[in-house]
Amino acid sequence: MSELLNPEPKVIAFLCKWCSSNAADLAGVSRMKYPANVITIETPCSGRVDPTYIFDALSNGADGVIVAGCHPGECHYITGNYKTLKRMVLVKELAEQMGIEDERIHLEWISSSEAKKFVKTMTEFIEKLKHLPPNPLRNNRVAQEAKH
Amino acid sequence: MSQKKKTREPEEAKRLGVFVCHCGKNIAATVDVENIAKEVTNLHGVVHATDSHYLCSEPGQKALQDDIKYHRLDGIICACCSPTLHEETFRKAASDVGVNKYEVEIANIREKCSWVHSDREEATEKAMKIIETKVEKALLNEALTPISVDVNRNAMVVGAGITGIQAALDLANSGYHVYLIEQSPTIGGHMAQLSSTFPTLDCSQCILSPKMSEIAHHDNVELITNAKLTGVTGFVGNFNAKVTKKPKFVIEELCNLCDDCVTVCPVIVPNDFEGGLGPRKAIYLPFPQAVPSAYVLDIENCLGIHPLVCSKCRDACEQNAINYDMKEEIVELDVGAIVIATGYDLYDISKISEYDFGPEVDVIDGLQFERLLSSAGPTGGEVLRPSDHKKPETVVFVQCVGSRDPEHHMAYCSKICCTYTGKHALLLKDQEPDTEVYIFYIDIRAAGRGYEEFIDRAQEMGVVYIRGKPSKIFRDGDKTIIWAANTLTGERLEVEADLVVLAPAMIPSFDTKVLSGVTKCSLDEYGFFKEAHVKLKPVESLVQGLFVAGAALSPKDIPECVSQGSAAASKAIALLSKPQLYHDPIVALVNEQACSGCKVCQSLCPYGAISFDSVKNISVVKEILCQGCGTCASACPSQALTLKNQTDKQIENMIRIALKTEAK
Numbered sequence: 001m002s003e004l005l006n007p008e009p010k011v012i013a014f015l016c017k018w019c020s021s022n023a024a025d026l027a028g029v030s031r032m033k034y035p036a037n038v039i040t041i042e043t044p045c046s047g048r049v050d051p052t053y054i055f056d057a058l059s060n061g062a063d064g065v066i067v068a069g070c071h072p073g074e075c076h077y078i079t080g081n082y083k084t085l086k087r088m089v090l091v092k093e094l095a096e097q098m099g100i101e102d103e104r105i106h107l108e109w110i111s112s113s114e115a116k117k118f119v120k121t122m123t124e125f126i127e128k129l130k131h132l133p134p135n136p137l138r139n140n141r142v143a144q145e146a147k148h
Numbered sequence: 149m150s151q152k153k154k155t156r157e158p159e160e161a162k163r164l165g166v167f168v169c170h171c172g173k174n175i176a177a178t179v180d181v182e183n184i185a186k187e188v189t190n191l192h193g194v195v196h197a198t199d200s201h202y203l204c205s206e207p208g209q210k211a212l213q214d215d216i217k218y219h220r221l222d223g224i225i226c227a228c229c230s231p232t233l234h235e236e237t238f239r240k241a242a243s244d245v246g247v248n249k250y251e252v253e254i255a256n257i258r259e260k261c262s263w264v265h266s267d268r269e270e271a272t273e274k275a276m277k278i279i280e281t282k283v284e285k286a287l288l289n290e291a292l293t294p295i296s297v298d299v300n301r302n303a304m305v306v307g308a309g310i311t312g313i314q315a316a317l318d319l320a321n322s323g324y325h326v327y328l329i330e331q332s333p334t335i336g337g338h339m340a341q342l343s344s345t346f347p348t349l350d351c352s353q354c355i356l357s358p359k360m361s362e363i364a365h366h367d368n369v370e371l372i373t374n375a376k377l378t379g380v381t382g383f384v385g386n387f388n389a390k391v392t393k394k395p396k397f398v399i400e401e402l403c404n405l406c407d408d409c410v411t412v413c414p415v416i417v418p419n420d421f422e423g424g425l426g427p428r429k430a431i432y433l434p435f436p437q438a439v440p441s442a443y444v445l446d447i448e449n450c451l452g453i454h455p456l457v458c459s460k461c462r463d464a465c466e467q468n469a470i471n472y473d474m475k476e477e478i479v480e481l482d483v484g485a486i487v488i489a490t491g492y493d494l495y496d497i498s499k500i501s502e503y504d505f506g507p508e509v510d511v512i513d514g515l516q517f518e519r520l521l522s523s524a525g526p527t528g529g530e531v532l533r534p535s536d537h538k539k540p541e542t543v544v545f546v547q548c549v550g551s552r553d554p555e556h557h558m559a560y561c562s563k564i565c566c567t568y569t570g571k572h573a574l575l576l577k578d579q580e581p582d583t584e585v586y587i588f589y590i591d592i593r594a595a596g597r598g599y600e601e602f603i604d605r606a607q608e609m610g611v612v613y614i615r616g617k618p619s620k621i622f623r624d625g626d627k628t629i630i631w632a633a634n635t636l637t638g639e640r641l642e643v644e645a646d647l648v649v650l651a652p653a654m655i656p657s658f659d660t661k662v663l664s665g666v667t668k669c670s671l672d673e674y675g676f677f678k679e680a681h682v683k684l685k686p687v688e689s690l691v692q693g694l695f696v697a698g699a700a701l702s703p704k705d706i707p708e709c710v711s712q713g714s715a716a717a718s719k720a721i722a723l724l725s726k727p728q729l730y731h732d733p734i735v736a737l738v739n740e741q742a743c744s745g746c747k748v749c750q751s752l753c754p755y756g757a758i759s760f761d762s763v764k765n766i767s768v769v770k771e772i773l774c775q776g777c778g779t780c781a782s783a784c785p786s787q788a789l790t791l792k793n794q795t796d797k798q799i800e801n802m803i804r805i806a807l808k809t810e811a812k
Contacts, residue, residue: 010807018690019670025230028259036270039277039806040260041799044734048778048791056800060807073665076691077777078754087782112690113672119264 002131009063009129011038013122014053016046018076020068022112027119034122038066045069047080051091054105058095061138064104064129066121071109081109101132164286165196165221166279167212169203169228171258178262178271184227188279193287195219204234209241216245223251223286227279229258232681248291250733250793255282277806284801289793294730295771299385300484301724304329306377306663309337310706311698312489313359314713315720319487320368322721327481328363329391330373331659334438335360337491341421343521343529345706346571347602353524357437364439373440376659377486378478380667381755383775384693385484385729395474397445398431402469405433409443409461409470417449419526423516425507425534426526431461431470436524445470485693485720488669488677489713490660492699495550495558495653502620503549503650507534509623511648513549514568521575531576531583533647536626540646542584543576544630545569546618550653552590558653558674563703565651566594570603572649573611585611586643588618588632596705614641621648654703669694677701687716695719734792735774736781738767742788749780749789 015021021042027034043049046069057065067088069081084107092102108121166188170176185199196219200208203226216224224247226238231254239249257275265271301324305316308330316328328335339345340360342352363369372391379390415430422428430450433443451458452472462470494513497505505511510533512520523529533540547565550557566589573585592613594603607613618632630643656675664671669689672678677696680688687697697712698704704712723729736749736757743766750758750767757773758780760766767789778791790796 012803012806022232022690025232025256025259028230028261028263031263033264033266036261036265036267036274039274039281041281041802041806043778043799044791044794045777045779048782048794050782050796050799052796053782053799053803056803057807060804061809062803062807070670074668074670076668077775077779078668080754080777080779083752083779083783112670113678 004130005132006063006130006134009037009126009132009134010061011064011066011122011126011129012057012062013038013040013066013068014046014049015040015042016069016076016081017042017044019070019074019112020046020108020110020118023068023110023114023118026112026115030115032115032119034119035126037126038122045075045077045080046084047075047077049084049087051087051094054091055095058100058104058135059137061135063132063135063138064106064125066106066108066125068108068110068118068121071111074111099136103128103132104135162193162287163195163220163222164193164283165215165219165224166191166194166198166283167203167215167224167226167228168197168199168257168279169208169226170199170201171229172202175228175258175262175275178265178268179257179275180268180272184272184276184279187276188283191280191283194283196221203228204237209237212238213241213245216242216247221247223247223253223289225253225255225279225282225286227255227257227275227282230254230256230260250292251286251289253282253286253289255279280805281802284805285793285798288795288798288801292733292792294733295735296728297385297731297772299724299726299729300387300482301325302327302481302483303485303487303720303724304377304387304389304481304483305487305489307331307337307489307491307657307698307700308335308363308371308373309489309491309698309709310339310356310359311491311700311709311713312337312487313363314710315487315489315697315717316369317359317362317366318714318717319720320366322717324368324721324724326369327389327391327483328369328371329375329377330371331376332434333374333396333444334434334440335363335371335373336435336437336439338515339706340435340437341423341515341522342518343523343525344571344575346567347596347598349571349575353437360437360439364441371440372479374444377663377666380486383731385723387483387486387693389481389483389486391479391481393477393479395447395476396442397447397450397470397472397474398443399469399471400440400442402467403442404467404469405441405443406466408464408466412460412464414458414460415449415451417446422519422526423512425512425516425519484724485695486667487716487720488663488667488689488694488696488700489698489716490657490663490700492654492703493657495655497549497650497652499557500550503618504622504628505650510535510540510628510646511621511650514565514572514649514651517572517649521572531579531647538646539580540583542586542643542645543647543649544643544645545573545585545587545649545651546621546630547587547589547651548617549650558655560653560674560703561593562651562654563593564654564705566592567596567599567602567705569649569651570594570606570611574602574606574609577606577609577611581610586645587611587613588616588630589613590615590617596707616641654699656700660700667691667694669696687712687719693723731772732776733771734776734794735771736769736776736778737790737792738769739788739790740764740766742786743767744786744788746785748783748785752780752783754779
């Protein structure tokens with residue numbers, strides 16, 4: 001196991017309200033456990049996740065961002081998650097060019113019955129981030145805040 | 149709908165209240181609720197915060213309403229359980245005292261916090277963060293008014309087994325027009341194949357056929373068989389359903405059931421209704437009580453599609469009811485509600501490699517045995533083994549074939565097999581008392597009125613129950629050998645049987661996945677349709693206006709299917725009986741000044757809700773069609789599109805506050 005570089009990473013997870021958010025609820029109902037490092041923001045559809053939100057999160061100091069939606073073909077809004085899929089490719093490419101490791105951005109399809117998958121995704125993602133250095137943009141932001 | 153609108157001067161700051169629920173110990177055990185209620189008063193915009201032991205209780209709601217009035221709140225944040233449970237409760241409570249229901253936010257600190265974390269400090273900190281994000285959102289929420297829409301008062305039921313038949317009849321008898329869609333040529337489903345039903349041993353056809361006949365003659369039912377639901381657009385109260393009808397090649401209205409066509413048809417194939425144990429022709433009547441009562445031509449096997457080769461049936465038909473040129477047809481139907489009742493199939497036994505299976509080795513499944521017991525079946529109700537039509541002297545039944553086997557097959561219990569296997573054994577013993585009958589079981593699960601007593605009856609008649617699951621079933625000469633261990637005595641067993649009947653797991657019917665894609669109704673981990681809430685919304689789906697009933701949800705027996713069919717119908721009736729519905733006002737909004745008229749949004753909208761105003765050169769949202777997904781808003785290059793109460797500004801603020809580090 002590599003070195004623990006960031007013991008308490010911060011994660012923002014965008015969950016679509018129909019599938020992934022329900023999977024998160026089911027994880028709660030089933031009393032499964034995962035690290036508390038993640039704050040979720042619910043959107044109607046993963047298609048609502050504007051790429052700028054991901055960069056907003058990263059520039060505000062998030063060590064990682066998860067976008068979770070319904071499985072392809074199961075989107076409540078028919079095709080919203082296909083749009084997400086395409087956008088995420090661009091987002092990752094853009095992030096790399098900005099010097100942000102693409103591992104910090106993760107897309108996962110989690111249906112409303114996949115509580116286990118939700119827990120696994122969150123746990124593994126947070127574990128991975130612990131072995132990456134803190135988001136390089138975090139210090140910029142702390143510095144900026146200090147100035148104010 | 150009385151939405152009292154409060155107007156607020158723009159410069160006047162919004163007055164928010166935060167209500168933090170203990171949920172008994174459910175939240176309070178891991179989250180320091182009292183402390184949070186104190187802390188949140190420091191947040192911008194929050195003028196009042198308090199905690200409540202059970203916010204959803206009557207006293208809890210009353211206190212919430214009193215606080216709203218006393219503190220003149222414009223919006224509230226309820227930090228409690230999931231919005232799927234109590235969002236509507238608190239919206240109602242708040243709107244009754246003048247707060248617009250779209251100014252109510254739920255901070256889910258139970259399912260997404262207290263129940264998934266154990267460390268009190270961490271959980272408290274996270275709960276605080278969740279509430280802060282919702283306060284940020286609430287600060288910019290706007291008071292909205294639901295959009296009213298007319299309701300189409302027709303209903304559709306998909307699947308015409310006993311569940312769908314019951315749902316369709318209940319709807320039709322309540323005065324609503326019902327389209328009943330069935331993928332096979334006749335209605336009746338699996339129940340039509342059964343010989344008799346447990347625990348009363350009522351003849352299955354005798355209790356089913358009156359209902360089938362009622363469907364056939366009901367003025368309010370439009371039956372469409374040999375058809376599938378292949379597309380659904382629209383929304384609750386206003387669905388547009390596309391139904392694809394496969395051709396039957398027989399004109400139902402002309403067919404007089406004379407049977408002349410069957411007599412001349414030269415093609416003989418296994419009859420699927422008889423589980424392949426009997427023959428049928430390429431043109432056939434599925435079974436005598438079939439509804440609609442007309443022959444159907446099986447085009448896969450018919451030679452007549454090339455009339456030069458055969459065309460015997462067409463020549464024999466005096467009614468001229470046979471038409472080889474029928475084509476697939478697609479009809480579009482407008483309905484207000486849809487009930488899905490697509491039932492089940494049996495698990496594919498070929499996946500269980502340790503069991504030989506097939507009529508040629510005298511190993512059959514429960515449904516095939518039903519046909520052997522049925523007086524209209526291939527043997528006229530006499531139990532004969534399929535391979536040589538001899539009377540079996542030793543018959544072995546095996547339960548839990550593919551059920552309760554999480555490592556290899558299905559983890560769940562198929563619920564009805566214990567009782568129907570008991571029924572099979574009992575009927576067999578009744579017919580031939582000297583037959584040796586063994587039942588291999590893991591546990592006997594016969595919950596239901598009269599079911600346990602029914603199993604007792606089978607045992608009293610001399611049926612031998614052996615606790616153990618066979619490890620191998622194979623053919624040896626003209627016998628079928630079962631290897632097993634009796635798990636009560638520990639002894640190894642080898643049974644030589646003349647006939648083996650397996651009780652395979654009940655699985656979702658074969659095109660459930662396709663239908664899930666069409667209807668957007670989600671599936672559970674086994675591929676069954678998933679209800680909106682397993683306990684409290686057992687026949688509703690997450691798609692409003694779409695209901696699911698019967699074995700399409702999970703294995704069920706007939707009484708449960710009938711109850712669920714009625715339940716789904718009553719839910720649909722509750723919806724259709726309203727002249728108008730209210731459409732959620734969380735829809736896309738175009739900022740006319742910012743829109744550049746690039747039309748990117750138009751191509752993204754899956755509902756065709758965005759049109760273009762060529763005079764103003766801007767995009768226009770048709771609110772009634774918009775479902776509020778926000779996909780357009782996140783693609784607009786001019787940021788001219790936004791989703792009401794889910795604006796960029798709101799989400800950005802939520803992100804910012806979620807990541808804010810406390811100055812230490």
